[in-house]
Amino acid sequence: MTKKYTLLDIWQQAIEDNVSVDMSYGNKQAYIYKGIKVVKVRDEIKILNTRTFGLEYEEIEEYLYDSFLNNGFRPGVVDVLKKSYLDRIEALNKSIKKEINSRNNKKHYKSMKIERSKLINKYSKISKTKRL
Numbered sequence: 001m002t003k004k005y006t007l008l009d010i011w012q013q014a015i016e017d018n019v020s021v022d023m024s025y026g027n028k029q030a031y032i033y034k035g036i037k038v039v040k041v042r043d044e045i046k047i048l049n050t051r052t053f054g055l056e057y058e059e060i061e062e063y064l065y066d067s068f069l070n071n072g073f074r075p076g077v078v079d080v081l082k083k084s085y086l087d088r089i090e091a092l093n094k095s096i097k098k099e100i101n102s103r104n105n106k107k108h109y110k111s112m113k114i115e116r117s118k119l120i121n122k123y124s125k126i127s128k129t130k131r132l
Contacts, residue, residue: 003069007045013073014038035084036060036077047076051084078126085123092116 005013014020020033029040035051047068048057060080068076092112099109 003066005069005072007069010047010068010073010076011038011040011045017073033073034077034081036080038073047080049080049084051081078129081126082123085119085126089116089119089123092119 014031014033017031017033020031023030023032023037027041031038032050035049037048037050037057039046039048047060047065049060050057052058064076064080064083067079071079092115096109096112096116099105099112
């Protein structure tokens, strides 16, 4: 299947987006929008997700690159955000089950339920929008 965009096109869209923030430093050029960072070092372009659980930014998965290459910068960002929200909701669900089965701390349980509810609302909101 032919891709509609190249990584260079995605890079250009990130630069031209009036809401993305220039995070360039040293020999790295970078733009970030809603936690998704497009980085260019020399001729190599990578897309990183800053909304992961770890301390380091993670490069997005291949199928998410395909989303960017088929749909463009903003729709690609939406797809990465959806995946991030679903991953966080799944992790919270596991934590809630663990909390109920082990410590049974009502305060912590309630705070996790509130956080899960916020994430579900964010996911629902972003799923309804075509473009951010």
